[in-house]
Amino acid sequence: MSEFADAKTVEKVVPQTSAVKSFLSGGFGGIASVLVGHPFDLAKVRIQTSPTGTYKGTFDVFGKSLKADGVRGLYRGMSTPLVGVTPIFAVSFWAYDLGKKIVHAIPGREPRDLNLAEFAFAGFFSAVPTTLLMSPTERIKVILQTQGSGVNKLYNGPVDVARALYKEGGMASIFRGTGATLLRDGPGSAAYFVAYEVIKRSLIPAGGTAADLNPLSVLFAGGMAGVAMWTIAIPPDVLKSRLQSAPAGTYKGVADVLRVLLKNEGPQALFKGLGPAMLRAFPANAACFLGVEYSLRAMNMVF
Secondary structure (H helix, E strand, O other): OOOOOOOEEOOOOOOOOOOHHHHHHHHHHHHHHHHHHHHHHHHHHHHOOOOOOOOOOOHHHHHHHHHOOOHHEEEEEEOHHHHHHHHHHHHHHHHHHHHHHHHHOOOOOOOOOOOOHHHHHHHHHHHHHHHHHHHHHHHHHHHHHHHHHHHHHEEEEEHHHHHHHHHHHHHHHOOOOHHHHHHHHHHHHHHHHHHHHHHHHHOOOOOOOOOHHHHHHHHHHHHHHHHHHHHHHHHHHHHHHHHOOOOOOOOOHHHHHHHHHHHHHHHHHOOOOOHHHHHHHHHHHHEEEEEEEHHHHHHHOOO
């Protein structure tokens, strides 16, 4: 029977992972996620930030990118998340582990594993410190992904973008969209980790442990966790992309982005980019959790 047969309580106590191992395994998972998912992320951002009708869908973005820039065009802007992904995902999984430890440390709480609400708290908590790293990385990545090609290319890379943003408005410009990033990643991370924990535990063989899961089970649980996250994260992600890619002074904040978007394009525009986001969600997050779980197992064998 699944450990989540009773959604209110989970009696079995799962051993806690050390902070260092959580940090390092998160980094490995993040690198795997970016390598697999970046072309889909590029398509998502292009669709979200371009005028309606510019692209017919994900594969139209792929086709036009390949025609303009070749295969390298599908990985435009990847250097920023790839360089930043190790600390971002490392902090995410470290903070998730810390969130679980905070729950376990609540005075008077019985020594048992977390229930669904507590896993959701730990997931939301993981997004708070992660946002401080994610927001400027996303800002730079979105600008690189949406700039033109050839003679219309404005920036040579992430350092060039960061320099221009700082000149434009200091650190406030680099961190534009931080609130929108947390609006996306707080609820999204809660759904992400809850879905992974529920599905992973449902796949554990009777009488076994998480260490008994085979790679296909980890891939499935991780992929479905990504789908769960993006099912609720796409509307705030649209707002974040619009806010972060717009010229300075276009919007007063995320609420202003929402007002303008609803007025000009209607509520359906909040779901722009849903196709590529979902196409990316399963493989990228399957790769992420496979990297996390197996790097953690390797470290447990060595340390």
